[in-house]
Amino acid sequence: MKxxxxxxxxxxxxxxxxxxxxxxxxxxxxxxxxxxVGAGGDxxxxxxxGIMWVGALLACLLSLDRIFALDGEDGSLDLLATAPxxxxxxxxxxxxxHWVTTGLPLVVAAPLFGLLLHLPTPALPWLLTSLAxxxxxxxxxxxxxxxxxxxxxxxxxxxxxxxxxxxxxxxxFGAETVRLGAAGQDPATPLALLAGITLAVVAAIPFAAxxxxxxxxx
Amino acid sequence: MAPLLTVTMLAVARGGRRAVEGVSFQLDPGAALxxxxxxxIGKTTLLRTVAGLQDPVEGRIxxxxxxVAYAGHADxxxxxxxxxxxxxxxxxxxxxxxxxxxxxxxALDLGDLADRPAAMLSAGQRRRLGLARLLVTGRPLWVLDExxxxxxAASVLLFASAxxxxxxxxxxxxxxxxxxxxxxxxxxxxxxxxxxxxARPAGRAPASFDEAFG
Numbered sequence: 001m002k003x004x005x006x007x008x009x010x011x012x013x014x015x016x017x018x019x020x021x022x023x024x025x026x027x028x029x030x031x032x033x034x035x036x037v038g039a040g041g042d043x044x045x046x047x048x049x050g051i052m053w054v055g056a057l058l059a060c061l062l063s064l065d066r067i068f069a070l071d072g073e074d075g076s077l078d079l080l081a082t083a084p085x086x087x088x089x090x091x092x093x094x095x096x097x098h099w100v101t102t103g104l105p106l107v108v109a110a111p112l113f114g115l116l117l118h119l120p121t122p123a124l125p126w127l128l129t130s131l132a133x134x135x136x137x138x139x140x141x142x143x144x145x146x147x148x149x150x151x152x153x154x155x156x157x158x159x160x161x162x163x164x165x166x167x168x169x170x171x172x173f174g175a176e177t178v179r180l181g182a183a184g185q186d187p188a189t190p191l192a193l194l195a196g197i198t199l200a201v202v203a204a205i206p207f208a209a210x211x212x213x214x215x216x217x218x
Numbered sequence: 219m220a221p222l223l224t225v226t227m228l229a230v231a232r233g234g235r236r237a238v239e240g241v242s243f244q245l246d247p248g249a250a251l252x253x254x255x256x257x258x259i260g261k262t263t264l265l266r267t268v269a270g271l272q273d274p275v276e277g278r279i280x281x282x283x284x285x286v287a288y289a290g291h292a293d294x295x296x297x298x299x300x301x302x303x304x305x306x307x308x309x310x311x312x313x314x315x316x317x318x319x320x321x322x323x324x325a326l327d328l329g330d331l332a333d334r335p336a337a338m339l340s341a342g343q344r345r346r347l348g349l350a351r352l353l354v355t356g357r358p359l360w361v362l363d364e365x366x367x368x369x370x371a372a373s374v375l376l377f378a379s380a381x382x383x384x385x386x387x388x389x390x391x392x393x394x395x396x397x398x399x400x401x402x403x404x405x406x407x408x409x410x411x412x413x414x415x416x417a418r419p420a421g422r423a424p425a426s427f428d429e430a431f432g
Binding site for chain 2: 002003004007010011014015071073074075076077078079080081082083084085217218
């Protein structure tokens with residue numbers, strides 16, 4: 001599993017690997033919104049939690065099709081399926097690599113980008129916490145979508161249509177955590193629910209994604 | 219000595235249609251079997267079934283679990299990684315060490331290319347790297363689909379000697395090909411007589427939910 005994880009990390013950092021693309025996209029979203037709604041602080045700081053979370057979600061979506069599509073095209077997936085590592089382990093390792101190259105940079109950069117959106121200072125730690133707890137679920141669900149669409153040519157759009165609805169619970173509780181934090185209230189409840197969703201997804205999705213891969217390999 | 223692979227009255231299907239049926243053969247350690255037959259008869263499907271990538275429609279495949287090293291039409295190489303890195307990844311996955319990687323590079327004459335990105339290789343060199351992967355898997359049963367495509371005459375000889383060394387160590391090889399591999403000692407099985415009757419159904423009804431978990 002470590003071998004697959006390290007290989008995906010290495011590939012992401014090589015030419016054409018696309019590390020940092022999600023982060024750049026996230027920055028652009030956070031920059032564009034003030035141009036669109038006006039830089040007047042009040043409206044912006046009220047919608048900031050939602051914008052930050054929607055932005056993070058879309059940034060995650062960008063690189064999802066890389067998880068399995070490239071390996072499917074060049075035949076690596078067939079070879080991985082005959083390797084000693086079970087496909088469930090392959091899914092877990094690849095989703096983890098996706099999170100490290102896409103989710104983790106978002107988590108680290110989000111408080112800084114929050115300033116662009118006038119996000120109230122008390123909300124910043126909650127933004128960091130909620131993204132840290134929520135983005136692993138985004139990578140994991142994305143791996144499931146990528147496994148379903150691995151044989152489909154130009155499957156990116158189909159992948160988005162499949163995966164975005166699955167992101168809704170994470171979005172609701174993630175944005176709610178930040179909103180409560182911004183309002184100075186206690187966000188423990190949505191945060192606990194957010195963590196619960198992530199745990200359930202990490203526990204269940206490897207099996208679902210591996211089953212989807214087995215069907216697609218035939 | 220127990221056979222490495224026993225195939226009994228096997229029928230395989232591609233896209234819901236039977237390809238070949240009633241195929242039986244046995245592979246003992248040290249033996250190689252070459253599958254022949256016209257395009258589309260189901261050589262690749264048969265090999266993928268033996269490799270465990272799909273289920274047989276009928277019949278049995280008996281082999282030791284985790285004994286198959288499969289090499290298909292695609293080599294599974296990453297252009298952004300060097301030759302040595304590509305090979306080291308598979309070695310790590312299959313639990314082989316640095317020494318086996320070096321030996322595999324030498325065996326297929328890739329030593330000089332070790333630090334070259336795989337994207338810079340020619341088609342024949344890529345193929346050789348794909349075959350070198352077999353050596354680091356340490357698996358006894360090689361299942362090879364058209365292994366010598368784009369290899370030049372010297373490389374075909376290299377490949378033949380790699381297969382021979384593998385057989386001498388008690389391994390076995392099942393190879394689908396149209397060309398002469400330089401392995402006169404290998405048995406040949408022509409699949410033409412086993413072509414399935416297209417009117418017959420492909421077997422079990424497809425697309426039950428549970429098939430994903432079989």
